[in-house]
Amino acid sequence: MxxxxxxxxxxxxxxxxxxYALGSEIINGRKVPENLMxxxxxxxxxxxxxxxxxxxxxxxxxxxxxxxxxxxxxxxxxxxxxxxxxxxxxxxxxxxxxxxxxxxxxxxxxxxxxxxxxxxxxxxxxxxIPLPNTEITVKDQSKCRVAGWGLTRTGGKVVDGLEEVVVPIVNLEDCKKKWGHIRGNLPANVICAGGYGTDKGFCQGDSGGPLVCSGKAVGVVSFNMRKNCDYPNVPNVYTNISKxxxxxxxxxxxxxx
Missing domain, CATH: 2.40.10.10 (Trypsin-like serine proteases)
Structure with a gap:
């Protein structure tokens, strides 16, 4: 049910x-131990x-x-x-x-x-989980984590166990260029991580999860392109919490x- x-x-x-596709449905992730997150x-x-x-x-x-x-x-x-x-x-x-x-x-x-x-x-x-104390810029290629419940691949099944994946921060200007070929300008106050250039990230459905870098929640899962979840053609987009x-x-x- x-x-x-x-x-x-x-x-x-x-x-x-x-x-658009929304969510923190984790692609190529792993189960999160009960004592973490x-x-x-x-x-x-x-x-x-x-x-x-x-x-x-x-x-x-x-x-x-x-x-x-x-x-x-x-x-x-x-x-x-x-x-x-x-x-x-x-x-x-x-x-x-x-x-x-x-x-x-x-x-x-x-x-x-x-x-x-x-x-x-x-x-x-x-x-x-703590938030940033002030407005911050996360360094490009920093390794961060995203977690959620949901599909594990395009057209896959819903899972009951929380999964996580490590994703790299994508340079914002590069992210804007990739998205510019599809929808024009990205909204302000976003962070890009995972998706394009990797086989890890999130897919459509269950958004709102945190992008966690150095133990702090720096982003909120927002959107990606819905047609390609396994190997996204553009970076995943998060709301920048520090803003x-x-x-x-x-x-x-x-x-x-």
Missing amino acids: MHALHRSLLLHLLMYLGP LYMASVQSNGGHVCGGFLINEHFVVTAAHCERLNPTSVVLGTHNLQKVDNNTMRYRVKTCKFPSYVNVGKGDDIMLLKLSRKARLGKKVQP YLPWIKKILKQNNC
């Missing part, structure tokens, strides 16, 4: 997106996984703004296996806090906070949006 719901929601999102969140709609996300404090999860179209109703924390969810302790209802100027993926600002209905229970299975720190800090201080 969960797989059927997941596939239905992914198809709905793809029909809306047209040329304790910040990962499964963003769900009526009990079915629709997007990735990551915990940044006891009250908020970060995900992609385009995930709002899938009507996220809760997040699951504390498990890498979505077949093993204790609804009483792992599931948290959420309020969406989309970045105010977000319109669509192509125009950027693809970031959203989810306010948890109660404080996250931190411990051996749940821990937040949104003032907005994030304001919401965290208010503890509301």
